[in-house]
Amino acid sequence: MENRPSLLGLTKIQISEVLKPFRQPAYRADQIFKWIHHHNVDSFEEMSNISKDFRQQLSDHFTIKTLGLVEKNIASDGTEKYLWKLPDGKHMESVLIPDKKRNTICISSQVGCSLGCHFCATGTMGLLRNLTPGEIVEQVLQVMKISQNRITNVVFMGMGEPFMNYPRVIQACKILGDPEGVAIATKRITISSSGIVPKIYQYTDDKLPYGLAISLHAPDQALREKIMPIAHKFPLDSLMDSIRYFMNAKKRNRITFEYVLLHGINDTQAEARKLISLLSPIRCKLNLIPCNQNHLGFNAPPPEALEEFVALMMKAPFTVTVRKNRGEDITAACGQLAVEIAEKSIFMKI
Numbered sequence: 242m243e244n245r246p247s248l249l250g251l252t253k254i255q256i257s258e259v260l261k262p263f264r265q266p267a268y269r270a271d272q273i274f275k276w277i278h279h280h281n282v283d284s285f286e287e288m289s290n291i292s293k294d295f296r297q298q299l300s301d302h303f304t305i306k307t308l309g310l311v312e313k314n315i316a317s318d319g320t321e322k323y324l325w326k327l328p329d330g331k332h333m334e335s336v337l338i339p340d341k342k343r344n345t346i347c348i349s350s351q352v353g354c355s356l357g358c359h360f361c362a363t364g365t366m367g368l369l370r371n372l373t374p375g376e377i378v379e380q381v382l383q384v385m386k387i388s389q390n391r392i393t394n395v396v397f398m399g400m401g402e403p404f405m406n407y408p409r410v411i412q413a414c415k416i417l418g419d420p421e422g423v424a425i426a427t428k429r430i431t432i433s434s435s436g437i438v439p440k441i442y443q444y445t446d447d448k449l450p451y452g453l454a455i456s457l458h459a460p461d462q463a464l465r466e467k468i469m470p471i472a473h474k475f476p477l478d479s480l481m482d483s484i485r486y487f488m489n490a491k492k493r494n495r496i497t498f499e500y501v502l503l504h505g506i507n508d509t510q511a512e513a514r515k516l517i518s519l520l521s522p523i524r525c526k527l528n529l530i531p532c533n534q535n536h537l538g539f540n541a542p543p544p545e546a547l548e549e550f551v552a553l554m555m556k557a558p559f560t561v562t563v564r565k566n567r568g569e570d571i572t573a574a575c576g577q578l579a580v581e582i583a584e585k586s587i588f589m590k591i
């Protein structure tokens with residue numbers, strides 16, 4: 242296993258701290274940060290405006306990239322799924338969704354997840370560990386390089402609950418948004434949470450500029466509890482209070498709600514009506530996501546049921562979008578590939 246620390250997850254100030262013993266000029270940290278995040282180099286050797294001797298010292302003490310690509314699958318609709326091996330042998334994944342005007346990467350914040358939502362493949366793994374800021378940022382850098390695509394949007398909707406790894410996720414956002422690095426516009430970075438209420442208050446008080454999405458998935462407490470165990474700890478009422486607190490602090494912003502449609506569970510006309518009355522007082526956008534088929538036994542609504550649900554939702558006073566099912570032929574829903582690997586590895590060490 243690699244013992245040299247990576248510089249990839251460090252801010253410029255942190256890089257200058259670790260370089261102190263090397264007695265380098267103050268601008269060196271900025272140069273290195275720019276090489277890693279703007280030029281997206283794989284090795285210190287490529288940093289041509291740094292002396293050969295110091296490049297060698299950097300290579301002796303530090304590393305840059307640590308993720309190994311295990312598998313890349315491209316779906317018939319262009320969605321790309323990347324399965325990564327971490328230095329400790331664990332696996333996690335990222336999904337690139339190219340579209341006409343934008344390229345969105347869906348990244349992971351944890352290996353596995355402790356929240357155990359019943360419809361989610363990642364939830365079946367439990368939490369294996371938090372990702373470091375470097376492992377989070379590297380997903381974006383590697384996918385940009387491998388796919389030769391510019392990334393315009395970043396969403397934390399891969400494996401894990403980002404607010405359960407708060408400080409590392411926020412550090413990764415700061416690095417991704419740095420104008421001298423990948424320079425993703427801060428409003429195009431979205432943290433998607435299942436509703437960790439104290440963290441929504443903290444996120445609001447920290448006055449961070451990134452977007453917030455809430456995975457709602459049910460319009461009332463009873464149903465939410467049935468499919469999302471976290472709702473026992475943070476009931477819907479307290480979640481909505483925290484969202485109102487966030488919205489009051491962010492006067493001009495609107496918030497996004499995600500609602501995965503599970504046939505026979507949360508896709509009836511009654512639920513559509515409850516959803517409209519729950520969300521109408523809030524400046525929001527609702528993103529309906531027909532469930533990707535997985536081995537957990539949940540299905541997307543059939544076309545007629547989906548049409549009826551959407552037709553009713555279109556009467557809502559807020560924006561409603563329906564996400565196309567992307568990458569179904571490559572198991573692109575969060576955690577599906579990594580779960581397959583975890584299940585296989587019970588039988589064969591890979």
Ligand code: SF4
Nearest residue numbers: 354357358361364401
């Ligand atoms: S849906 Fe998100 S929060 Fe729920 S188990 Fe899956 S990864 Fe965790």
